[in-house]
Amino acid sequence: MNDHYLKKLDRVTAILTQLQSKPIVRAQDLAEKFDVSIRTIYRDVKTLENAGIPIVGEAGNGYSLMDGYKLPPIMFTKEEVLSFITAEKLMQKFSHQSLGNHYQAAMEKVRSVLKYSDKNLIKNIEKQIDVFSFHTDSGDSLKNVIPIILESIAEKSQLNIKYQTVDGRVNNRTIETVGMFFEFNFWYIMAFCMLRKDFRQFRIDRILEISKTPNPFVQEYGQVNDYRKKSNGNKVKAKLLVDKKIMNHLVNSKKYYGLIEEVETENGVELTFETEWINDGFPRWLITFADYATVLEPESLRTRLKELLLKMTERHQ
Template identity: 30%
Template sequence: MNKTDRMLAIVLELQRSGTRRAEDLAAIFETSIRTIYRDVQALSEAGVPIVGAPGQGYSLVDGYFLPPVSFTAEEAVTLLLGIDFVEQQFDVNYRVKARASRGKIESILPDSVQRETVRMRASLKLLAGTTADSEQAEEALGLLRRAVLEERKVHFHYMKKIPEPTGNRQSSRTVEPYGLVYVGGTWTLIAFCNLRQELRHFRLRRMCELTLLDETFKRPPDFNLQTYEPPDDRNILVHILMNRDLLDKVKEYNYFYTEALEDTPEGLLVVLRVRQFEEVLPWVLSWGADAKVLGPASLRKRVQEEIAKMIKHY
């Protein structure tokens, strides 16, 4: 990084972080503390209002703001792809904001960068899955996002899949929404459930009759969605013997429940870790005769029962 780029980066870092010590800046930009002293002095002489506090570090005078001067083609493509994702996966309010953001970014790009950005974007494409109830899901996402921001409770009916013969079960829930997580192509609400009196996860696609309530709540000050990790309660190990020729295909599939893969003389041993058998039953059946359940015995029986039902259809 040359001196000019580093000085600009220092201003943007102070603008982003508030206060930084010379040692911190030296570590970030991989240079010496003495070089940082010289850069800060040069910035001050150029009119950038940087103030230093002994023992605290450097900061910008309140009210000073330096907008990004330019984007490289790679940086612009990164931002525009992020906007594409927001347009596809968020609710209508964010979609409108995303389109406005795209217009602003494209308007400040120099012609040469804009041409290169168009060329690079032509080689990349995001495809969003569509469902018959996508409009309702979009509306629900907007309502839940509002509930999270305004710290208001929501009420809904929740459909949970449970083992046969009971089948699906619907329950009525009132929850305190803490945040929304997008994982594996599905939105999940992290919320404190008033019924269960604990933190629970609710898939958006399993909710119905969603209502935003007037009752408010206070999110715990120690809850941080970015660092939150749900407890892992997958306590059942499933062992499956597969055709070893499928090793590359199984790796490519990158199945969520996979615990281990081992190439044995008998074939490819796949170990899965699950909460209940129904989570992996469709996956096991999808491999047909190339997969054999070694255990638990109860899952072997469950597979046999499902195959017997399939045979009756043919």
């Protein structure tokens, strides 16, 4: 069997897996996934149909397996089995506790269908993998908050939440959740706040109470990253001159704080930002490497940095 037919066999098998795991699969999405033409996907689907797989749908509308049709359990490769172990370790460290039991139950089901040799493989290697994290328990009062949030997104139903802000104030909000994201060791939700009539993000560990409502969303939303890129305030340009030797330590955080330009010079690296957090978040982040950086502009940032450093000095005298 030549390389062309091996690739076709792998692709057709992968398409079958996609059909088993999703309600509708579009030919265009499959073509992009496997980097082939849509016409090739049409031929692959025809191959599956000729093999007796009852596929419902047609070109242009998407495909699915006939309702009620069951296939034998999917066999996992050794590489896939090893990836499960790594993913499980990461989930144990970084998943929200409301997901922990559900993920553990799902992994037990996956393990139950593995070959005997693969089960031994897991037994022999799972104790040799560990993930070290500085993230501490947030002490969330709600144990089932993320499943409720995910259900509201899937069902497009509004949520009522009681939320505690960073300064300790507690208020009630009705929100339409666009999506969730994990950042800097905390889970957040991006949502449209019915009170503020604007998009807001809420840290999940600050939600004190949560409940689904029978009210549907009043509008349609895109993907969560579309809204995270949008600004809810006025951005201020800030420019820093940073010592080259610490640039590797700022790889991820500089983008989070609004990096728009990076220029290497003889004296260091000039970093230009556009930030909404010029009075609080940005200068507090800058303090973490202030001995290796010079504020070029604006003057207000230099003043705010001095104020924070003075407060720190007075507190620790």
